[in-house]
Amino acid sequence: MKRNVLIIGAGGVAQVVAHKCAQNNDVLGDLHIASRTLSKCEAIIQTVHEKAAMKVPGPFHAYTLDATNIEAVKTLIRQTGAQIVINVGSPFVNMTVLDACIDAGAAYIDTAIHEDPTKICETPPWYGNYEWKKREACKAAGVTAVLGVGFDPxxxxxxxRYAVDACMDEVHSIDIVDINAGNHGKYFSTNFDPEINFREFTGTVYSWQKGAWQENKMFEVMREDDLPVVGKQKSYMSGHDEVHSLSNRYPNADVRFWMGFGDHYINVFTVLQNLGLLSEQPVTTAEGLEVVPLKLVKAVLPDPSSLAPNYTGKTCIGDFVKGTKDGQPVEVFVYNISDHKDAYNEVGSQGISYTAGVPPVAAAMLIAEGTWDVGHMANVEDLDARPFLGLLNKIGLPTRIKDAAGDRALDL
Amino acid sequence: MKRNVLIIGAGGVAQVVAHKCAQNNDVLGDLHIASRTLSKCEAIIQTVHEKAAMKVPGPFHAYTLDATNIEAVKTLIRQTGAQIVINVGSPFVNMTVLDACIDAGAAYIDTAIHEDPTKICETPPWYGNYEWKKREACKAAGVTAVLGVGFDPxxxxxxxRYAVDACMDEVHSIDIVDINAGNHGKYFSTNFDPEINFREFTGTVYSWQKGAWQENKMFEVMREDDLPVVGKQKSYMSGHDEVHSLSNRYPNADVRFWMGFGDHYINVFTVLQNLGLLSEQPVTTAEGLEVVPLKLVKAVLPDPSSLAPNYTGKTCIGDFVKGTKDGQPVEVFVYNISDHKDAYNEVGSQGISYTAGVPPVAAAMLIAEGTWDVGHMANVEDLDARPFLGLLNKIGLPTRIKDAAGDRALDL
Known part of the structure; x- marks a missing residue:
């Protein structure tokens, strides 16, 4: 049993985490939030109080923190008495926060893989470059670290994990499809920090097929699905964290990730990339000013957090899993539908932040009550999926399943 | 009879002007070139000597000049003894150079309308805002000023003027179509300074139709023509200088300008404009750096002067003129075909610079020999077209005509 949560980060996902922690503070205990900018943390706490989101009376405090400083993170963990740290800061701070948790003995949760700001795309498996090097240290310290527990990963x-355990003897392929069929009403916008967002699409696309890493270029391989609620949607094979852990657990299966993009998004992205406007390398203007093009593009694009109030439509994210059961081929689609407007009404964020922010709170609750407090490092598929999906059914992200027997809510 | 030429400017068009003046220095006398950057002037003179372009031995000198400073321009005119000034500098310096010529008694030639750097698009007729206000001053001083004598205008x-004089009693419409069917081999580039180039397409499109100024948006009105040599081409009604003077001379005719754009050019332009990346207003990055987006776009695009060596293909620029002759409808297409590679081989510039740079030299030669030395301000259509087109036939820009009688070289 662990209690008291320290949230690191103060962006759109952190706002959702804060609200969901507040809604479950009877389980989670005292709440704390820290980021580089104190005012952002305070603003988030204010929205929590405006929505009267605290389930039971309790503290929710804000702190300034440089999360790249291990000692500072350790000090804050000890000062707050937090036994669970939810890291939803920039992907550049994972390793310092993880190290601090190992030293301080706090459970660690994050939602995306560590990134080195100077590298666009690393060699697979990505977790092997950073997080998994700390497996032994976690085990030795008895520290629970659940990696990549947003929506995808x-x-x-x-x-x-659920589909393989419940529906088949042998798994042959896992295709994760992420469709945002929402409309933010702007000419163009990314759904989160453009600097981080574009990094996902400018490197090599790695997939795990035929027992080996395969390389493709972005927008090279397309599929089209007729999906529940959102209908016919095109998606493109993309690099993504979960391919790098699922392929480790299921090496005999093909593991691919598919991100949905409209033709308009692809066109704008392609123009910007071909002109060199997504570069992180500075260029010099005729007037002698050094400018990083990507930082200017970020400055002219809408602030992703400004999209939430007018965002409409739904997301559909799910796994097509194929295999065999009793020698017969079997295929299931396990998925979630979320609604941007509902998310905004509940926690003041758009659906992309909502789907990313609710799962780490479910993980924190499972650690708090002991179910997932395993005392070592784990990716999500290493842990029992049933209590996690069962809890998500209750706190805002219900799972559905579609197979030969029909399309239905997943009853756990 | 006037002699000795001062060229102001040192860009791609100035290079063509320099070469063509050199090829005709027996008529034009001593040659001088001045711009803000002395080294650019010297580099141009060097290419003239490399091509052995001087027809007869004679001087060609370079100077540093701030052309926004009237006194500096006057001093240089007097110092050089230039009786003809060809202004092919930035469109922001027209008025200071014109004033200096009026004071110094030198003939003035330019190729594009004056622009105020702080204004994107002014009220029609554009010449009325600046140049035509100096008509009386030119007349009083007996100074010849030929405005807008590039290719278009x-x-x-x-x-x-030729089509109306030679082919009809009454003119009903003049449609100027400018097609660059060349290929520079880059993903995207403008053909001259992006800052100036994009200004042409970000304001209101003015045309003269039904005896009044009409307003449209860029890319709103399209036409498609099957043209000599370059074939089927789409073009879009655009704002352009010559509409503002031709409508003054031919108020009963519709006068429109059409610029050819490929779908790819329009797409890139539209993305950049919609994202705010063509703005001249500075934005501030997250790091606090003030950047004018258009200046960064200029920095990432190819330098237009770098395009010339690999530019292939042809331009087709001409006038569809409709009217009546002896009560019967008549239509002619008067046009020129130029070749990018030929231009590069002759003067080291691409075809767009070539077509813009040869005409002001023809104008200077007509002033030098007296034919066009009219002692007042004139737009090109105010002057006899025959000697001008006849001279252009000989020095690199031959005119062709296509009408009911066929497609043929215009014999003058």
């Missing part, structure tokens, strides 16, 4: 890893 | 104004 995270819930989709649990979808795969 | 310039040669196309003479095409219109």
């Amino acid at each position: 995270g819930v989709v890893n649990a979808f795969a | 310039g040669v196309v104004n003479a095409f219109a």
